[in-house]
Amino acid sequence: MSSVPAFKRLPRAVREQQMLDAAVKVFSRRGFHAASMDEIAEDAGISKPMVYAYLGTKEELFVACLHREGTRMMQAIAGAAAPDLPADERLWRGLRAFFGFVGAYRDGWAVLYRQARGEQPFAGELATMRARLVEVVAGMLDHALRAEGREIAAIDLEVVAYALVGATESLADWLADHPDADPEKTATRMMNVAWLGAAQLLHGVTWRPPVD
Amino acid sequence: MSSVPAFKRLPRAVREQQMLDAAVKVFSRRGFHAASMDEIAEDAGISKPMVYAYLGTKEELFVACLHREGTRMMQAIAGAAAPDLPADERLWRGLRAFFGFVGAYRDGWAVLYRQARGEQPFAGELATMRARLVEVVAGMLDHALRAEGREIAAIDLEVVAYALVGATESLADWLADHPDADPEKTATRMMNVAWLGAAQLLHGVTWRPPVD
DNA sequence: GAGCATACCTACTCGTGCGTAGGGTTACGC
DNA sequence: GCGTAACCCTACGCACGAGTAGGTATGCTC
Numbered sequence: 001m002s003s004v005p006a007f008k009r010l011p012r013a014v015r016e017q018q019m020l021d022a023a024v025k026v027f028s029r030r031g032f033h034a035a036s037m038d039e040i041a042e043d044a045g046i047s048k049p050m051v052y053a054y055l056g057t058k059e060e061l062f063v064a065c066l067h068r069e070g071t072r073m074m075q076a077i078a079g080a081a082a083p084d085l086p087a088d089e090r091l092w093r094g095l096r097a098f099f100g101f102v103g104a105y106r107d108g109w110a111v112l113y114r115q116a117r118g119e120q121p122f123a124g125e126l127a128t129m130r131a132r133l134v135e136v137v138a139g140m141l142d143h144a145l146r147a148e149g150r151e152i153a154a155i156d157l158e159v160v161a162y163a164l165v166g167a168t169e170s171l172a173d174w175l176a177d178h179p180d181a182d183p184e185k186t187a188t189r190m191m192n193v194a195w196l197g198a199a200q201l202l203h204g205v206t207w208r209p210p211v212d
Numbered sequence: 213m214s215s216v217p218a219f220k221r222l223p224r225a226v227r228e229q230q231m232l233d234a235a236v237k238v239f240s241r242r243g244f245h246a247a248s249m250d251e252i253a254e255d256a257g258i259s260k261p262m263v264y265a266y267l268g269t270k271e272e273l274f275v276a277c278l279h280r281e282g283t284r285m286m287q288a289i290a291g292a293a294a295p296d297l298p299a300d301e302r303l304w305r306g307l308r309a310f311f312g313f314v315g316a317y318r319d320g321w322a323v324l325y326r327q328a329r330g331e332q333p334f335a336g337e338l339a340t341m342r343a344r345l346v347e348v349v350a351g352m353l354d355h356a357l358r359a360e361g362r363e364i365a366a367i368d369l370e371v372v373a374y375a376l377v378g379a380t381e382s383l384a385d386w387l388a389d390h391p392d393a394d395p396e397k398t399a400t401r402m403m404n405v406a407w408l409g410a411a412q413l414l415h416g417v418t419w420r421p422p423v424d
Numbered sequence: 425g426a427g428c429a430t431a432c433c434t435a436c437t438c439g440t441g442c443g444t445a446g447g448g449t450t451a452c453g454c
Numbered sequence: 455g456c457g458t459a460a461c462c463c464t465a466c467g468c469a470c471g472a473g474t475a476g477g478t479a480t481g482c483t484c
Contacts, residue, residue, distance in 0.1 A: 009431055009480065031332055033245040036471060047433055052473065118330035120243055156401065162386050163379040163405045170378015171371065189368065193375045221450065221461055248441060259463055264443065 016054050019044045023055075024065050028111030032062060032119050059121060066116055069108045070129050076101040087144035088195055094136075095168065095187040095194075102172045103183035110176030113169070130165060137161040164194050228266050231256045235267075236277050240323030244274060244331050271333060278328055281320045282341050288313040299356035300407055306348075307380065307399045307406075314384045315395035322388030325381070342377060349373040376406050 010018075022044035026035045037058055041048040055061045080097035081090045102109045116126040138161035145151060168190055175186050222230075234256035238247045249270055253260040267273045292309035293302045314321045328338040350373035357363060380402055387398050 012431080015431085031330055034332065037473080038471075048472090049434095049474075050432065053431090058472070115330050118243055118327050120246065159383065159386065159398070159401045160405055163383050163402060166382020166385075167375040167379035170381065171375050173378075174371065174374050186371070189371045190375060193372055224460085227461090249443085250441075260442090261444075261464095262462065265461090270442070 012054065015044075015046065015050065019046065019051055019055055019061075020065055020068055023061055024069065024108050024112065027062060027065060027115060028107045031111075032115050032122075037061075062115075062122065063125065066112055066122060066125055069105065069112050070125075072105070073098070073101050073109065074129070074132075087140045087147075090140055091137075091195065092187075092191055095190050096184065098168065099172065099175060099183040099187040099190070102175055106176045106179070110173060114173070134158065134161045134165050137164055167193060224266065227256075227258065227262065231258065231263055231267055231273075232277060232280055235273055236281065236320050236324065239274060239277060239327060240319045243323075244327050244334075249273075274334065275337060278324055278334060278337055281317065281324050284317070285310070285313050285321065286341070286344070299352045299359075302352055303349075303407065304399075304403055307402050308396065310380065311384065311387060311395040311399040311402070314387055318388045318391070322385060326385070345377050346370065346373045349376055379405060 019040070023035075023040050026040045026043055029035075030039075037048055037051060040061075041051050044051070051061065055064055076097045077094050081094040083090070085093070113126070116122040138157045141157055141161060145157075171186055171190050175181050175183060231252070235247075235252050238252045238255055241247075242251075249260055249263060252273075253263050256263070263273065267276055288309045289306050293306040295302070297305070325338070328334040350369045353369055353373060383398055383402050387393055387395060
């Protein structure tokens with residue numbers, strides 16, 4: 001019987017990626033709780049027990065999503081910002097990579113990130129990632145300061161870095177909600193806010209991306 | 213029978229506030245979905261049907277919480293920033309009021325706000341509030357620009373305002389997570405980032421709150 | 425082509441928690 | 455002191471969705 005097997009059998013690795021794709025999509029659309037495992041399974045073109053067999057419980061599945069997307073993002077950023085460049089150059093490249101990532105994986109990022117903030121079990125996971133980002137930014141600021149022979153309290157540095165990261169995330173949300181917006185341009189705007197500051201901007205000074 | 217009525221009968225208005233207090237607390241601790249109506253009712257010292265009778269469904273209850281806390285916040289800010297002051301003064305007062313509010317209602321704010329971002333049904337509600345904030349900030353920037361005879365595209369203004377609001381929310385989160393931190397000091401730090409910008413800060417210029 | 429692991433399914437169980445039915449009791453006007 | 459309206463309760467119904475039991479087919483190895 002069954003001369004034509006309705007649909008193909010695929011190796012585990014492939015199916016897992018399909019499931020993760022579906023999960024990201026559904027979690028992003030519905031939110032963690034409102035998303036049902038049935039819908040995810042259906043969207044992945046597979047039945048529910050397979051999801052449990054491969055990726056475990058709903059929570060574990062969500063964590064797996066967070067991990068994949070988080071790793072992708074970190075790699076995108078890390079790959080762009082070489083540590084031996086001057087601080088402004090590093091900041092610029094990091095921002096550009098970041099917004100590029102968000103633009104490319106709108107679903108993936110915006111929603112997973114937005115989701116994870118609220119739900120207790122995952123807030124920690126997220127906080128770790130953000131903490132790494134804050135540390136990187138704080139390190140850059142500190143480096144730039146020392147280069148000028150200055151120094152400020154570590155806590156102030158951290159808070160400033162926190163604010164910058166927050167502003168960036170906020171613009172990422174904006175970008176995710178405006179599909180027509182250009183990631184590159186958004187990065188430039190963020191660079192203006194971050195590096196020159198509102199006051200400078202008000203005086204008409206404008207930072208421009210280097211033409212390379 | 214029942215010479216001593218176990219606990220008092222109270223007028224509706226009072227009970228509603230008690231319920232809202234309890235709801236804010238529980239929603240903030242557990243998150244929207246994990247919070248149970250039973251727990252909220254118990255925490256309010258009342259039985260579940262009363263909650264339904266007065267505040268309606270779980271969603272309606274949450275919206276009511278959002279509304280109360282949101283209104284409180286907006287009033288705190290609006291009351292502080294008189295429209296005839298110079299922009300930097302207004303910004304400073306607004307920030308101070310905002311962080312003061314967050315410091316006072318840590319539970320209320322941080323969690324409701326964090327919660328509402330993720331859950332679809334409420335994201336809109338929240339977006340409206342944030343949009344009002346963004347508009348106010350953008351208006352301030354625009355005003356300041358015109359005073360200097362300059363002008364920039366409306367969309368740039370909006371994005372900058374968005375970034376500033378995002379940075380502020382981010383610091384509010386930070387504040388909510390650091391119970392020992394001083395709201396006033398946090399506001400000052402935010403003012404530095406917002407008004408002078410990172411570059412200015414790097415050159416050692418520091419904005420100080422006026423001593424009044 | 426026998427044996428075995430892997431991919432895959434249909435069809436259930438069962439807890440959890442929202443929302444309600446139906447009834448009791450206290451205050452207050454008249 | 456009697457009706458009426460507001461306050462308040464102890465149960466329950468019921469849907470929804472996470473996770474599982476138990477079985478079928480397909481390819482791979484020797």
